[in-house]
Amino acid sequence: MYSRNRIYVTPAEQKRIHNFHILLAGAGLGSVIAECALRLGFNHITIIDGDVVEKSNLNRQNYTVDDIGKPKAEALKNRLLSINPHAKINAHHCYLDYDNIPHFVSNVNVAINAIDFDSDIPFVFDYMCESLNIPALHPYNLGWGACVFVVTDKSKNLSHISHNPQDFELKFASYVVEHLTAQGNDMQHFNQCMQAYKNEEQKLPPPQLAVASWIAAGLCADILFRLAIGKQVKLFPDFYFKTL
Amino acid sequence: MYSRNRIYVTPAEQKRIHNFHILLAGAGLGSVIAECALRLGFNHITIIDGDVVEKSNLNRQNYTVDDIGKPKAEALKNRLLSINPHAKINAHHCYLDYDNIPHFVSNVNVAINAIDFDSDIPFVFDYMCESLNIPALHPYNLGWGACVFVVTDKSKNLSHISHNPQDFELKFASYVVEHLTAQGNDMQHFNQCMQAYKNEEQKLPPPQLAVASWIAAGLCADILFRLAIGKQVKLFPDFYFKTL
Numbered sequence: 001m002y003s004r005n006r007i008y009v010t011p012a013e014q015k016r017i018h019n020f021h022i023l024l025a026g027a028g029l030g031s032v033i034a035e036c037a038l039r040l041g042f043n044h045i046t047i048i049d050g051d052v053v054e055k056s057n058l059n060r061q062n063y064t065v066d067d068i069g070k071p072k073a074e075a076l077k078n079r080l081l082s083i084n085p086h087a088k089i090n091a092h093h094c095y096l097d098y099d100n101i102p103h104f105v106s107n108v109n110v111a112i113n114a115i116d117f118d119s120d121i122p123f124v125f126d127y128m129c130e131s132l133n134i135p136a137l138h139p140y141n142l143g144w145g146a147c148v149f150v151v152t153d154k155s156k157n158l159s160h161i162s163h164n165p166q167d168f169e170l171k172f173a174s175y176v177v178e179h180l181t182a183q184g185n186d187m188q189h190f191n192q193c194m195q196a197y198k199n200e201e202q203k204l205p206p207p208q209l210a211v212a213s214w215i216a217a218g219l220c221a222d223i224l225f226r227l228a229i230g231k232q233v234k235l236f237p238d239f240y241f242k243t244l
Numbered sequence: 245m246y247s248r249n250r251i252y253v254t255p256a257e258q259k260r261i262h263n264f265h266i267l268l269a270g271a272g273l274g275s276v277i278a279e280c281a282l283r284l285g286f287n288h289i290t291i292i293d294g295d296v297v298e299k300s301n302l303n304r305q306n307y308t309v310d311d312i313g314k315p316k317a318e319a320l321k322n323r324l325l326s327i328n329p330h331a332k333i334n335a336h337h338c339y340l341d342y343d344n345i346p347h348f349v350s351n352v353n354v355a356i357n358a359i360d361f362d363s364d365i366p367f368v369f370d371y372m373c374e375s376l377n378i379p380a381l382h383p384y385n386l387g388w389g390a391c392v393f394v395v396t397d398k399s400k401n402l403s404h405i406s407h408n409p410q411d412f413e414l415k416f417a418s419y420v421v422e423h424l425t426a427q428g429n430d431m432q433h434f435n436q437c438m439q440a441y442k443n444e445e446q447k448l449p450p451p452q453l454a455v456a457s458w459i460a461a462g463l464c465a466d467i468l469f470r471l472a473i474g475k476q477v478k479l480f481p482d483f484y485f486k487t488l
Contacts, residue, residue: 004301
């Protein structure tokens with residue numbers, strides 16, 4: 001299966017990522033990341049998500065019409081096993097909370113924090129990862145652009161942006177835009193979209209596109225690889241952002 | 245299905261891409277691009293590929309273990325219909341040649357030239373697209389980085405790199421590296437990989453990773469969108485290249 005990885009990935013590196021245990025906290029954007037990482041060679045993935053698949057997920061997440069109504073964790077496990085039946089995939093249809101985070105975070109090598117910001121759980125999750133010296137990737141779907149930042153015991157953590165999880169995604173997006181603008185990027189279109197989102201009468205989840213999901217998946221698979229083989233990655237408050 | 249595309253994609257744009265007919269010439273890297281484009285809202289895709297799925301494709305292409313031995317065009321059609329059963333997907337299990345290119349290229353709005361460079365067919369394909377004023381996207385998997393360039397009647401064409409399709413992928417990679425190096429990018433690792441590939445005793449197809457496939461898919465879906473709604477894109481000899 002990995003014969004075409006040759007040259008880019010040495011046999012020792014391939015073996016290393018095979019056993020490198022990924023904790024996927026959130027199988028929304030995480031569902032696309034997991035498939036890319038699996039195809040690269042990560043064979044040990046634990047998936048946690050309490051949601052079921054909805055039709056409105058299909059514009060950007062790794063699910064099919066037959067998956068609608070099923071737990072995301074189970075549906076994603078089935079998809080990953082259809083690609084590699086020998087992979088070690090654990091699926092848990094539950095939400096992360098104060099009680100179960102310590103259990104799930106122990107014994108993994110790296111975590112992907114793709115949890116919705118509707119409580120302080122993403123903060124608690126990172127805190128527990130940090131205390132166990134487990135790097136946590138934060139991928140974000142910003143429509144036409146993908147953003148990823150990495151939190152470790154040597155980096156800043158989420159409270160660098162805000163101590164309050166309320167409206168955290170908007171605060172985070174503002175942080176990213178501010179930094180990219182300072183670096184000379186033209187963020188006018190993204191600013192307009194963010195303003196339109198803030199102006200919506202109904203409080204809806206933010207819009208997200210397949211474009212950013214796919215780019216984020218490629219970036220995260222690369223970051224996971226670098227972390228597994230001990231190569232350096234940018235740490236938060238620095239971050240990765242890619243768009244066309 | 246597209247409710248979460250709101251703001252980034254207007255209703256008129258969503259309708260426009262729904263009917264914008266994509267010709268997918270080659271369902272290798274093309275298989276990942278097609279899914280991303282479909283989830284964004286492209287609903288009319290014609291797939292041409294004469295290959296069957298092999299196990300060695302699974303490290304980076306959009307197939308499963310059950311697909312092994314089946315025609316790629318059919319397997320991809322099934323995957324796309326599982327995501328959107330109402331999409332208009334045509335699958336043709338055949339190779340493109342001088343005789344059938346004019347037929348397939350007529351009546352499409354945009355083409356993705358993801359054909360293997362083992363003959364002059366990619367050149368003929370572009371020539372026919374150009375004569376019918378159809379933009380052709382060229383996506384390339386460069387391992388950890390994805391490259392896409394767009395050929396139209398107003399751009400340069402493939403012969404700008406070489407008139408000879410032999411070893412075209414290597415010539416193309418050299419072209420890309422030269423330009424990225426001139427722009428100040430550190431291409432040392434990629435150069436080492438390219439050298440290692442040239443030094444291989446057996447003449448094998450080039451190594452390719454899931455990372456670049458996923459990034460290329462995001463980039464191509466965005467380019468397809470821009471072409472469909474009449475927004476400007478970079479034209480060859482300029483190109484898009486993204487890596488971590």
